[in-house]
Amino acid sequence: MDNKILTTLEYPKIKHRLWQHAATTLGQNRVEALLPATELEEVKQRLQATDEAYKADRLKGHAPMGGIVDIAASLHRARIGGMLNSAELLDIATTIRGARRLKRHVEQLHEDDPIPLLATLAGQLSDARQLEDEISACINEQAEVMDSASTELASIRRELRQGEGRVREKLEQMLRSSSVQKMLQDAIITQRNDRYVIPVKQEYRSHFGGIVHDQSGSGATLFIEPETIVVMNNKLRELKVGEQREIEKILHRLTGRVAEYEQELIVDLDLLGQLDFAFAKARFAHELRGSLPRMNDRGFLKIKRGRHPLLSPDSVVPLDIELGNNFTTVIVTGPNTGGKTVSLKTIGLLSLMAMSGLFVPAEDGSQLCVFDAIYADIGDEQSIEQNLSTFSSHLTNIIRILTSMTPKSLVLLDELGAGTDPAEGSALAVAMLEHIHRTGCRMVATTHYSELKAYAYNRAGVINASMEFDVQTLSPTYRLLVGVPGRSNAFAIAERLGLAKEIIDHARGEVSDEDMRVEHMIASLEADRLQAERDRKQAEELRREVEAQQQKLQEQQRRFEEQREKLLEKAQEEGRQAVFKATREAEEIIADLRKLALEEGASVKEHKLIEAKRKLSEAAPQKQQTKRPAGAPTPQKIGAGDEVVVHSLNQKGHVVEISGKEATVQLGIMKMKVALDDLELVHRKPAQTKQPQQAASLKRTRDDQVRSELDLRGANLDEALIEVDRFLDEAFLSNMGQIYIIHGKGTGVLRSGISDYLRKHRHVKAYRLGNYGEGGNGVTVAELK
Structure with missing residues (x-):
């Protein structure tokens, strides 16, 4: 990919923003070396790594990258036999520890929600825990070799501390002497050249023996090592040399151990760089509010509400464009500062980002293509100094594009044919567009020439587009409208700004009839588009209202179902309680029956069974x-x-x-x-016929209790018939439709006598013996007229 074109499309700025999200220099180095891939499988793998890291960031937060540094130079020196210092060894230990922590983080994520690509990378990290422990046992977090690194070092340092204590004690004795104090500038002990000294006044130099190691800037103070501690300082010096020699032995030993792990750690650095790079891309995707694009290699682009990643997402106007299906070339027309150049850069930059494995700032479902190359000739045409040199520069770029492009390339041309005579420029632009279009590559070109609008209408696979312009406000809306060519809007703008009407009419007369027809056609298309847009918005509002109503009905149905379930549960519980109560009462009645059976011998009287059954019926829920x-x-x-x-x-x-x-x-x-x-x-x-007046002399109140049954058990036939006659009259007056006469089974005399009497009675319509559950042969049921 041409670096000049990458710069034109502002790709380095994207890399710089991505670089800021890398946590280690390993990841930053990968960002600096990043270039768009031209193979579909490689692009898909890059995007998969970004997608998995994006998912991991969303679920568990940022990956732990602390302590990981680029130790490649240290590993190289260890391999060729150099000695690493304590700080370099500490970096190696912290890097090993950071790699182990990152590996554990990725593996835990993979268990909860599969991220196979990152898990594979993390799984390849080596286990250099033994080397880490050896370094940690010798070097502390301040990169100092500890006494515990070796017994010899511990012994030397113990002697050093004891010797320093003796020297300081000797010097403090001298400082307390009154004869010495008057010769001192300050009563302090200090060091010069790693030897203990005291500050002596210049005038007492001849009275004070020892070795002068330094003097103050004014010369008034000399730093002298007294003769009494020279031997002691010499001993300390020897111990420090021994200490340094022992430290070097320890560092040489640890460096040798690092050299043994050199190949494994070099591989680990590469893996750590890949993981940091993937998580940096994920964090950048969160910042952009980007989405994972679907990739193809058949030259198809479908960007849904795409945004230029370097512009503020709150102010940029989203871009919608489709290329490579019904048409392969888009010609964009419209006024300057309308957003044509930004649209071109957005298409090119989003394609480069997707080919680099980055999420793009567009809606889900956007599709981008893996091109073998992206070519762009985009210049700033805001200057009025369009001259031959500018035209030559653009033409040189286009010639290079024409000689390099293939059917799998994307070509972006801004202001094609500009900078020269309009007639020649438009003819040249049409010729170049035709040549590029025949090649079969995908192309988006912007222009001012009206001739190119007609070219788009006359060629299959080519479509017009324009940047929307609001004539009412005299400002662009920055919306790309595919399928509608742009209008010049010059007359409308002039009229809005107050130019005289006769001048505008004269200008319109200078425009050819063909050009005016084209303008009218474009105006008609734009009016139709605006109406369609209004209809679409209205339909969208209706759809949202219907969806809201449907959601409301679903919510009501859900609440109804919940209430219904609660009522059913309550009813079932009440039913269980009623059944339990009825069962208990039935058991009590059965117990009474058994008790009666025991008290009265082998059987129970019929009227007692009937009474028990009645109680059972009343006990039922x-x-x-x-x-x-x-x-x-x-x-x-x-x-x-x-x-x-x-x-x-x-x-x-x-x-x-x-x-x-x-x-x-x-x-x-x-x-x-x-x-x-x-x-x-x-x-x-x-209806009953009216009774004589005297028959109505019997009065009953509403409170009188009239039963529907008459119990005659134990009575003789004559007494029973009198009671039956009275009972029938009361029942008839009470408008009862059916009565029950209980006479028992016995010898059957009472039953037969009552039946003969009922057969002849004027109020009795029909009669019968009781059914099962009504008392059987022990009860006669009569229906009244």
């Missing part, structure tokens, strides 16, 4: 009433004595009494209150 089925007929007016169906129980019965919105209904031997809207009329009781 009542089914919750349900609403009338959908589509059921409109309820009719129901009166006492009518035969009805109770929907909630799915049973027939007779209405005994109406009270407000409720009715008392006789269901077999049970009587219960039911809501009127739960009843459906089956058969209405026929």
Whole structure:
């Protein structure tokens, strides 16, 4: 890739921003050497590394890169036999420790969420823990060789400390002497040339023996080593030489150990550089708010809301463009400062970034291509000094592009044909565009020439585009509109600025009819586009409203389902409690039955069994009433004595009494209150003829209790018939539809007599023996008229 073109597209600025995110010099060196790749598989692998590092950063934060430094020079010196100093050895130890920490970080990430490429790189890092421990045992964090590095060094340093203590003690004795104090400039002990001295006044030099090692700048003070400590200082000097010799032995030994690991550590440095580079690309992607582009090698570009990475994301206008599918060449027209050059650079720079393995500042789903080369001729045409030399410079660049490009190249040309005579420039531009287009490469070119608009209409695979311009505000919007050629807008701008109308009309007359038709056609296209844009925005708003409403309905349905589940759980719990209660009461009734059976011998009286069954029926949990089925007929007016169906129980019965919105209904031997809207009329009781006045002398109040059953057990036939007659009259007056006469089984005399009497009675419509559950042969059931 041509360095000049990379500079033109501002690629080095991208690398500089990426360089700032590298944590080590190893990663920074990789950034400096970065160039776009031209093979699809290599680009995909680069992007995979960035994507995995991006995921790792999002899940666990920044990777630990502390302590890792570039130790390549130290490793080289160790290999050729040089001696490393303590600081270099400390760097090697910290780098080994940092590599182990980074390896553990990546492996833990890989276990939680697979990042196979980075895990493979980290897995290749060597385990040089033994070398790290050996260095750490000899050199502390301040890069000083510790006493524990060897027994000999510990012994020497112990003697040194003792000897220094004796020297200082001797000198302090001298400082305390009154005869010596008057000769001293200051009562202090200091060092010169690694020997202990004291400051003596110049005038007492002849009175003070010893060796002069230094004097002050004014010459008033001499730093003298007294004769009494010369021998002691000599001993200290010998010990320090021994100390240095022992330190060098230790450093030589450690350097030899480093040389043994040299090849492994060189490989580790390369791996650490790759990992740091990947995490730097991930951090740069976060800064750009970038996304992973889909890559291809078939010359297809589809940038969705792409932004120039060097411009502020809050002010830049996003770019949408597709190239390489229905058309391979885009010709962009429009006024200066409208954003044409920025659009060109954005297309080229995003392509270079993707080919370098970087995320691009565009929406998800953007597609970019791996080109074999990107060529660009982009110059600043804001100056009015367009002359032959400028034209020659542009033409030289284009000639170089024409001789180097291939069908797999991307060509970006800014202001093609500018800088010379318009007629010749436009003709030359059309010829060059045609040649490049026939080559089959992908091209985006900007121009002012109207002839190129017509060229785009007449060529398959070529399409017009323009930079939108707001005539109302006389300012560009910087939006690229593909499919719509640009207008000059000169007349509109002049009119808005106040140029006389007759001058503008005269100017319009100078424009050829063909050019005016083109302008009108462009204006019509732009009006259609604006209308389509408004329709699209309206449709988008409607779609958002529908989605919001749908989301609201889904939320309501979710809450309804949750409430329904809660109600079902509550109902089930209440049902369990009711069943438990009924079971307990049933057990109590059964226990009573057993007790009765024991008390009365082999059997229990029939009327006692009937009473027990009634208690069981009352103990059973009542089914919750349900609403009338959908589509059921409109309820009719129901009166006492009518035969009805109770929907909630799915049973027939007779209405005994109406009270407000409720009715008392006789269901077999049970009587219960039911809501009127739960009843459906089956058969209405026929209207009764009026009785003579004297028959109405019997009055009953609403509070009188009229039972639907008569117990005659133990009575003789005559007494029973009197009671039956009275009971039938009361039931008839109470509008009962059905009554129960309990006579027991016994010998059957009472049953037969009651049956004969009921057959002839005027109020009895029909009668029968009781069914199973009603008392069987021990009960006679009569239906009243």
